[in-house]
Amino acid sequence: MTLSFLIYKIILVVIVFAVTLVVAMYSTYAERKVAAFLQDRIGPNRAGPFGILQPLADGIKMFMKEEVIPGASNKTLFIIGPSLVLLTACMTGVVIPWGSPLVIDGTVYPLQITDVNIGILYLFGVISLGVYGIMIGGWASNNKYSLLGAMRASSQMISYEVAMGLSIIALVMTTGTLSLGQIAEQQHGWHWNVFVQPLGFFIFIICAFAETNRAPFDLPECETELVGGYHTEYSSMKLGFFLFAEYINMFISSAVIATFYFGGYNMPFIERFVQDPNWLAILGVVFLFMKIVFFIFVFMWVRWTLPRFRYDQLMNLGLLFK
């Protein structure tokens, strides 16, 4: 383990972290724009040209708001909750292959922070830990609505992990590996897994909606029944963390869907036009981000199209076979 290797990894980690945050930031903007466009409106357009500074304005607002920690709450856990949610959301980006390796002066620079041979299991483990932040936050608020919202969120996430795990097992059986780098590599050209596993993809994307707590499975937040759900008592940037983590999760889920089923950084027929492997790697990153943006759009598109489930319907869909 040389020093240059370490420095390269640190730079890569910082870049991935920064890109994740920026994409999540602009997802909030995109969400509002997509919602507006689907409803024949224009959306935010006052902060900067086309409103592109809107996320910054929102962030500043979040930071400036008063921090309220309820007197009867468990203060330490109240602060740990949102931090944990954001932490687990950011941790998943580590195993995703953002592009094929760069080769500069004979040294190979992989565009993936770490290609652990249990990549999928790692992803799965981190996702299953996301429940803790929500549960701790909801419980520490010492508010029955928060607790019930947290229960809803976590039971929903746990029950959909089952279906997600099964769809992933089908994928693992076809690819024969748990490493995300190898899965992306295998899908070179037109060998995308979605053609082999269309049903698996469908189940996976439904579970991804449920795991990220987004519509039509956005039941943890429910004004009429639960006020704000698990973040009822939260304010200022702690609330921002919860909301932001949702968008990071959406970004990571899109990246995972693109890597698992839609070829990752591969694009068919691109080798006919570009031969240089380094350029191919950079183009691969661009293609991966195009796919990610598309899936983020799908997430939003579904949210602003479909009505939500009732809670018992959600659990029946996830766990019962009728």
Added chain:
Amino acid sequence: MQLTNRSKVVVKKEMTLSERLYIPAIFSGMLITLKHLFRKKVTIQYPEQTREVSKIWRGQHVLKRDEIGAERCTACGLCAVACPAEAITMVAAERKPGEEHLYREEKYAASYEINMLRCIFCGDCEEACPKEAIFLTDRKVDSLYTRAELVYGKDILVEAIEKDKRVDVTARETPDVAEFKANKVFGHNKVFDKNS
């Protein structure tokens, strides 16, 4: 009783397999929203753009002056009587000698107030006025913070003396309007046909 031919008879039938899967329905719904993505947007960017209004759109009132700059209003009170929202109040006063350039008739309104929170901008005051004194214009009433501010007095309602600052109401003073006013029997909701 069937009122329209758009009504549909509801039949509670067993759903077919494709309907029970909900997936075709979901996709058709998503197609609809996708179409809306490319539709023309209906938003009006308010301070820069304003909604187009008719030429005789009824907005904030004006109390007109005549050619020499004397107030036309004679405080007869017909507008207050006509007002369905009872928004208009006035106090009449007698003109003193030497004030002929200020008030056209011997009697004038010492105070004239319209409560803009009550006004429904129906235009009945304008229709009732025998002296062509009150008109509704295409100006908007401001949004203000207190109720008291929204009771407009003469300082806001009466137009400026200077010729170039007068409020243009020519669109509302056409011969048709004059004839309409001459025949008080017409009223807004009755069919107005000048040939009959």
Added chain:
Amino acid sequence: MITTYLFYFLSFLAIMFALMVVFSKNPVHSVLYLVLTFFTIAGHYVLLNAQFLAAVHIIVYAGAIMVLFLFVIMLLNLNKETEPHKSVWLKASAAVASGLLLVVLVGSLKSAETIVATNAFDPNIGLIENLGKVLFSEFLLPFEVSSVLLLVAMVGAVMLGKKSIK
């Protein structure tokens, strides 16, 4: 060298968190410390290059079982008022029993021979490829038997979960 330091650090944390599980007053805190203990144990697995075991350990214990624990404890809303009163006799007998257990443990540990690693440590033994091969060849019977055991447990859970059996 660095792994040795990490081992001591993780061991210290594991023992500390395990003690906190026992000593913390609030049951929810206990559960959370237990989750942290599982994390440190997973860290030990990673140090042994048993990544699969580490990941599965986190998914199964921290991700599933402890969440259910947390569910139950949060919904029970345990606090000082609901704590059942224990008599002096009960406390005394508990102290004696656990003291005896300590004696047995210390005695058995003292008499145990120090295990010497017979063959050289294979760093790749914990990777999934090797683990899978071993599971499906050498340890096939225990593997299948344990899966049958899990199946039986699952059937039992379903039977218990059903509202009424006709």
